[in-house]
Amino acid sequence: MVQSATPLSDSERIERMRHGGRILADILREVLSIVKPGITTWTLEERARELITENIVKPAFQGYEGYPAVLCVGPNEIVVHGIPDETVLNEGDIVSVDAGIIYEGVYLDMARTVPVGDVPDETKKFLHTVESALSKACSFARTGNTVGDIGHAISSTAESEGYSVVREMVGHGVGLKLHEDPMIPGYGRRGEGDVLYEGQTIAIEAIINQGRPEIIISKEDGWTSWTKDGKLSALFENTVLVSKRCQILTPL
Ligand code: MF3
Ligand code: CO
Numbered sequence: 051m052v053q054s055a056t057p058l059s060d061s062e063r064i065e066r067m068r069h070g071g072r073i074l075a076d077i078l079r080e081v082l083s084i085v086k087p088g089i090t091t092w093t094l095e096e097r098a099r100e101l102i103t104e105n106i107v108k109p110a111f112q113g114y115e116g117y118p119a120v121l122c123v124g125p126n127e128i129v130v131h132g133i134p135d136e137t138v139l140n141e142g143d144i145v146s147v148d149a150g151i152i153y154e155g156v157y158l159d160m161a162r163t164v165p166v167g168d169v170p171d172e173t174k175k176f177l178h179t180v181e182s183a184l185s186k187a188c189s190f191a192r193t194g195n196t197v198g199d200i201g202h203a204i205s206s207t208a209e210s211e212g213y214s215v216v217r218e219m220v221g222h223g224v225g226l227k228l229h230e231d232p233m234i235p236g237y238g239r240r241g242e243g244d245v246l247y248e249g250q251t252i253a254i255e256a257i258i259n260q261g262r263p264e265i266i267i268s269k270e271d272g273w274t275s276w277t278k279d280g281k282l283s284a285l286f287e288n289t290v291l292v293s294k295r296c297q298i299l300t301p302l
Contacts, residue, residue, distance in 0.1 A: 060249045063156055063225055064291060067251055070107070070153030071289055071299030074160055077101040078149050079302055081121070087141040087167045091123040094147060095134035102151065110150030110157050110228050117273065122148035122161075124274070129265050129283040130219050130257060131273040141167035144177065146285040150228060157228045159253040160300040161287035176213065176260050177284055183207035183236075184256040184286040191296035193248045200246075201238025204256050208236075214263035216283070219275070221255035224289055250292040251299070259283045 058066075081098050098121045102109055109120035117131075124132030124146040125139060132146070139145055148161035163177055187203040205215045215236040223230030232244045234252055246252075259265075261281035268274040277283050291297040 058155065058226070064249060064251065066154045066156045067158060067225065067289065067291070067299050070151060070156055070158045072301070073105050073107055073153055074149060074151050074158040074289075075300045075302045077105060077151070078147065078160060078162065078300075081147060081149070082162060082164050085139065085145060085147075085164055085166055087139060089139055091125065091132070091134040091137045091139065091145070094123050095119050095121050098149060108152040110152050110159065111148075114228060120149070122146070124283070124285070125166075126282055127277045127280050129216055129259070129275040129277060130285060131275060133271060133273055139166045142169050142173075144169060144173060144282060144284065146283070148285060148287065156226065157224050158289050158300060159224050159228060159287060160289060160302075161255070161285045162302065163284035163286065173282065175211070176282060179208060179211045179213060180256050180258045180284040180286050183258060184254060184288060187236075187254050187256060188288060188290050188296045188298060191246060191252065191254065191290050191292050193246060193292055193294055195246050196241055197232055197234055197243030197246065198238035199240050200254060201235045201243070202240045204236035204258075205238070208256070208258045214259050214261070216257040216259060216263055216265055218265060218267075219255070219257050221253050221287070223251065224253040225251040246292045248293060251289060252292065253287055253289050255285065255287040257283070257285050
């Protein structure tokens with residue numbers, strides 16, 4: 051295909067992201083539907099690759115700074131950027147699945163953490179809280195609000211239940227690239243930071259640990275990160291459009 055000489059207009063970018071976001075949500079829904087005890091994280095990767103091919107889109111993560119897979123898959127204490135492999139998922143685990151695609155030149159990014167089979171009530175409550183942290187944050191992604199409003203929504207929701215926000219990993223602008231300015235941390239003060247503008251597209255990430263916030267990043271693969279205390283970590287991420295009301299572009 052010939053690269054277009056004219057840059058994409060805002061409205062064209064948004065329309066493509068709307069369409070691409072629905073495709074990505076469909077892909078992630080399908081991948082999550084096969085999560086069950088006994089499968090490996092690589093099984094999820096294989097399914098995602100099939101779905102990416104079927105939908106005629108491109109993976110956004112594979113090849114990004116050398117990342118080797120189309121998904122990031124992290125069971126239990128893995129925080130982000132787990133590389134799919136032969137690790138088996140067991141009943142009672144949780145697993146985070148992060149996926150990104152490029153659709154007609156625009157990028158979409160989303161993630162969910164789900165239970166594997168039956169999990170303890172404590173774990174259900176943890177996942178539920180991280181999910182509500184993301185939806186609260188999304189409700190603040192309105193024109194004229196600030197990056198700090200989003201971060202504060204995430205940290206106040208998580209910390210009110212005794213959980214903690216990972217400092218080193220943050221959300222980000224997304225659209226013509228996977229990672230654009232500004233960084234969108236899951237912490238901040240209300241009214242502080244960059245003002246959000248109409249038509250801005252951002253990936254909001256609630257990255258929450260059940261225990262302490264500290265993480266360790268693998269020296270071996272340079273990607274995988276774990277909680278330092280070995281407790282659970284969960285990740286909920288949506289690509290959203292900033293407008294008079296926030297619009298979720300990756301509706302699951
Ligand atoms: N949602 C993640 C992020 O924004 C996924 C990126 S994986 C990478 O960091 F390999 F592309 F870095
Ligand atoms: Co992201």
